[in-house]
Amino acid sequence: RKEVEQDPGPFNVPEGATVAFNCTYSNSASQSFFWYRQDCRKEPKLLMSVYSSGNEDGRFTAQLNRASQYISLLIRDSKLSDSATYLCVVWGGSSGGSYIPTFGRGTSLIVHP
Amino acid sequence: DADVTQTPRNRITKTGKRIMLECSQTKGHDRMYWYRQDPGLGLRLIYYSFDVKDINKGEISDGYSVSRQAQAKFSLSLESAIPNQTALYFCATSATRGPTKNIQYFGAGTRLSVL
Numbered sequence: 001r002k003e004v005e006q007d008p009g010p011f012n013v014p015e016g017a018t019v020a021f022n023c024t025y026s027n028s029a030s031q032s033f034f035w036y037r038q039d040c041r042k043e044p045k046l047l048m049s050v051y052s053s054g055n056e057d058g059r060f061t062a063q064l065n066r067a068s069q070y071i072s073l074l075i076r077d078s079k080l081s082d083s084a085t086y087l088c089v090v091w092g093g094s095s096g097g098s099y100i101p102t103f104g105r106g107t108s109l110i111v112h113p
Numbered sequence: 114d115a116d117v118t119q120t121p122r123n124r125i126t127k128t129g130k131r132i133m134l135e136c137s138q139t140k141g142h143d144r145m146y147w148y149r150q151d152p153g154l155g156l157r158l159i160y161y162s163f164d165v166k167d168i169n170k171g172e173i174s175d176g177y178s179v180s181r182q183a184q185a186k187f188s189l190s191l192e193s194a195i196p197n198q199t200a201l202y203f204c205a206t207s208a209t210r211g212p213t214k215n216i217q218y219f220g221a222g223t224r225l226s227v228l
Contacts, residue, residue, distance in 0.1 A: 008153070032215040043203060043219035044156070087155065091215055098163065100171070101146075101217065105155035 003027060004090050006104035013111055017078045021107045023088030024070040031099055032091040033064055033071045037084045038106065044087055047073075078111045085109070116140045119204050119220035126194050127228050134189045134223050136204030144207045145187040146217065147171075147179060149200040156203065162187055163209075194227040201225075 006023045013019050033050035048055065050062040050071045061074040071088055085106040091099045117138045126132050136145065147159040158171030160179040168179060176198060180188045191198055201224050205217040 034216065041201070041222075041224075043221050044217075045219070046216055049216070089217070098169075099215075100158065100161060100169075101215070102158075103148075103156040105153065 002105075003092065004088060004102045004104040006086075006088055006107045008105055008107060010108035010110050013078055013109070015078055015080060015111055015113055017111075018074065018076045019078060019109065020072055020074045021086055021088075021109075022070050022072050023090075023104050024068075025090040025092065025102075026069070027090070027092035028066075028069060030069075030090045030092040032089075032101075033062075034089040035060075035062055035071075035073050036087040036089060036103075038087055039084050047086070075109075078109075080111050080113065083109055083111045115221065117204060117206055117218050117220040119202075119223050121223060122221065123224045125226045125228065128195055130194050132191050132194055132225075134191075134202055134204075134225070136187045136189070136220055138185050138204075138206045138218075140206050140208075140218060141184075142206035142208050142218075143184065144209060145181065146205040146207075147177075147187065147189045148203045148205065149173070149198075150203065150222075151200050159189065159202075191225075191227075194225075196227045199225060199227045 035047040036044040037047045038044040054063045059076045063072045087106045088104040146161045148156040162181045178190045204220040207217045
């Protein structure tokens with residue numbers, strides 16, 4: 001089982017829709033959690049960090065559920081410009097004892113008019 | 114200017130050739146990483162370095178080597194390139210502490226084709 005799993009999608013939604021993505025992780029000792037956005041053939045860019053208490057940035061809300069070992073991203077009032085691939089990143093322990101990042105494979109979102 | 118710069122941006126090479134991808138950063142971060150991205154497989158960690166004297170293998174290090182020449186520079190080498198190393202390669206950096214701890218900043222990527 002891959003350490004970090006995401007539904008690859010694509011999620012195809014109309015403008016104005018609300019869409020949610022989940023990302024599950026297998027290492028219960030994982031620490032930092034993030035969502036990144038990646039446009040086609042471009043570098044990933046930080047969308048938001050994910051805090052234990054949950055956090056919101058405009059139309060975006062991120063949640064962490066440690067008990068069930070997943071993080072989520074909610075996008076409200078989707079815009080055409082939200083079309084991209086969303087990557088979750090989980091920092092967990094490596095065999096060497098340090099914490100390193102593991103990326104999910106990404107969830108593709110397509111917002112149509 | 115970009116904080117994390119990768120060169121070259123595109124490279125076409127032949128099987129068996131040795132090539133080097135370079136990464137430099139102006140963010141002052143101690144940690145640097147090399148990833149490859151293949152369609153449907155996401156970003157996979159090749160090597161990472163927590164400081165100049167610390168180099169670690171990632172998930173898929175076979176066929177690759179790295180050199181951390183300075184805090185700001187981290188190079189990835191393919192000793193003898195093979196076609197299945199055709200991919201998009203990203204360099205990234207992150208801070209060890211502070212408000213941006215563990216947030217990774219990526220270069221624009223190097224698109225490599227091995228024929």
